[in-house]
Amino acid sequence: MGLEALRKLAKIRWLPARHWYDLRDLMRLSARVRDPADGRLYRFHGDSFEAWQRGRTFLGKEPGTIAWLRGELREGDVFLDIGANIGIFSIFAAARVGDTGQVYAVEPHLPTATQLLRNVALNGMGSRVTVLTIAAAEADGFAPFHYKRFREGASGSQLAIDGSPDMEMQAGRELKYAMSIDSMVDAGVIRPPDLIKIDTDGIEIPITRGMAGLLGRQGPRGVLVEIQPGEYAAQTGYMESKGYRMAEAQPVGKWLRRHRRGAPLDELAFNALFRPGKGG
Numbered sequence: 205m206g207l208e209a210l211r212k213l214a215k216i217r218w219l220p221a222r223h224w225y226d227l228r229d230l231m232r233l234s235a236r237v238r239d240p241a242d243g244r245l246y247r248f249h250g251d252s253f254e255a256w257q258r259g260r261t262f263l264g265k266e267p268g269t270i271a272w273l274r275g276e277l278r279e280g281d282v283f284l285d286i287g288a289n290i291g292i293f294s295i296f297a298a299a300r301v302g303d304t305g306q307v308y309a310v311e312p313h314l315p316t317a318t319q320l321l322r323n324v325a326l327n328g329m330g331s332r333v334t335v336l337t338i339a340a341a342e343a344d345g346f347a348p349f350h351y352k353r354f355r356e357g358a359s360g361s362q363l364a365i366d367g368s369p370d371m372e373m374q375a376g377r378e379l380k381y382a383m384s385i386d387s388m389v390d391a392g393v394i395r396p397p398d399l400i401k402i403d404t405d406g407i408e409i410p411i412t413r414g415m416a417g418l419l420g421r422q423g424p425r426g427v428l429v430e431i432q433p434g435e436y437a438a439q440t441g442y443m444e445s446k447g448y449r450m451a452e453a454q455p456v457g458k459w460l461r462r463h464r465r466g467a468p469l470d471e472l473a474f475n476a477l478f479r480p481g482k483g484g
Contacts, residue, residue: 233250233256234247234248234249234250234256234259235247235248235250235256235259235260237259237260237262237263239263241274244299246259246262246292246295246296246299246327247259247323247326247327248260248262248290248291248292248323248326249290249319249322249323249326251319251356252355252356252357252358253355254355254356254357254358254359255290255316255319255355255356255357256357257357258289258290258292258357259290259292259323262292262293262296265292265456266454266456266475267456268452268454268456268475268477269293269401269428269454269475270293270296272399272426272428272477273293273296273297273300273399274300276399276425276426277297277300277301277305277399278300278301278305278398279300279301279302279304279305280301280302280304280305281300281301281305281398281399282301282305282306282307282308282394282395282396282397282398282399283297283298283301283305283306283307283308283397283398283399283400283401284307284308284310284385284394284397284399284400284401284424285297285307285308285309285310285401286310286340286385286400286401286402286403286404286411287310287311287340287401287402287403287404287405287430288309288310288311288320288335289311289313289316289320289357289359290316290319290320290323290356290357291309291311291319291320291323291324291333293401294307294309294320294324294333295323295324295327295329295333297399298324298327298329298332298333299327299329301332302332303331303332305332306332306333306334306394306395307329307332307333307334308333308334308336308388308394308397309324309333309334309335309336310336310338310339310340311335311336311337312337312338312339312349312361312363312380313349313351313358313361314337314378315354315355315356316356316357316358317335317337318356319356319357320335321335334394336393336394338380338381338382338383339363339380339381339382339383340382340383340384340385340388340402340404340411340414341363341365341382341383341384341407341410341411341414342365342366342367342384342410342411342413342414343382343384343414344381344382344383344384344387345381345382346379346380346381346382347363347364347365347379347380347382348363348364348377348378348379348380349361349362349363349364349377349378349379349380350362350363350364350371350374350377351374351375351376351377351378352371352373352374352375353375354375354376359405360405361405362404362405362406362407363380363382363404363407364377365382365407365410366410367407367409367410368406368407368410369405369406369432384411384414384415385400385411385414385415385418386414386415386416386417386418387414389417389418390417396418396424397418397424398424398425399424399425399426399427399428400415400424400426400427400428401427401428401429402427402428402429402430403429403430403475404430405430406432408429408430408431408432408435408439409435409438409439409442412427412429412439412442412443413442416446419443419446419447419448420446420447423446423447423448423480425479425480426477426478426479427443427448427477427478428475428476428477428478429443429475429476429478430473430474430475430476431469431472431473431474431475431476432473433470433471433472433473434470434471436469436470436472437470439476440476443478447480447481448478448479448480448481449478449479449481450476450477450478451477451478451479452476452477453469453474453475453476453477454474454475454476454477455469455472455473455474455475456474456475459472459473459474
């Protein structure tokens with residue numbers, strides 16, 4: 205048997221394994237969701253159960269976020285999505301900002317960011333969505349990023365900075381570069397955003413402090429921030445000091461049920477919508 209024949213035989217030997225991986229990739233779940241408001245079809249990869257669930261339920265999981273983006277995004281707007289996860293809100297926003305607008309999707313969790321990139325391509329939004337795998341923070345520099353889980357779409361991983369919650373169980377960690385929103389804008393990394401969403405499982409206050417310059421100038425029309433239990437007064441107080449009032453509280457799920465039973469906002473986790481202006 206000649207050398208060329210041996211080479212071909214070696215390649216054939218690995219065909220079953222190669223095709224098994226190809227078949228596994230084809231069998232992964234994907235979510236297809238059609239928006240009843242305009243008929244647009246959205247598609248999301250489901251390389252994990254968490255990612256599939258996020259895609260499948262994205263129009264109903266946070267109805268307040270969808271209503272806010274649907275009602276306020278305009279052609280040519282810039283949307284900054286801090287904690288973009290697999291990109292459900294980034295892609296929804298990209299469909300509304302047009303070719304002159306831009307969406308910046310910040311997601312430091314690398315397996316999830318890979319899923320985000322695939323979803324951007326799957327929905328044909330590559331020219332409108334820019335993915336940043338850095339972290340957002342109050343100041344620029346490197347900090348440990350703790351992975352709670354490696355699965356795509358998983359929540360709870362955290363940049364370890366002052367003000368971040370303790371994480372008792374870790375799957376691993378990496379050294380991650382972080383930037384403040386002010387630095388991103390001042391360095392020309394991103395265009396000044398018209399709308400901002402911040403959902404980072406516990407470091408929202410440091411991130412909002414890192415955009416003091418942006419808020420002090422002619423800032424965004426709206427900032428949607430997830431407020432953690434016990435942080436209501438601190439977050440609203442800071443935003444009010446920068447000229448932004450809380451216009452709407454959006455608890456969902458178990459937090460909404462607790463609120464309806466009389467629990468005060470300071471005991472809840474919820475999305476708070478802030479707009480420029482004075483008053484409560």
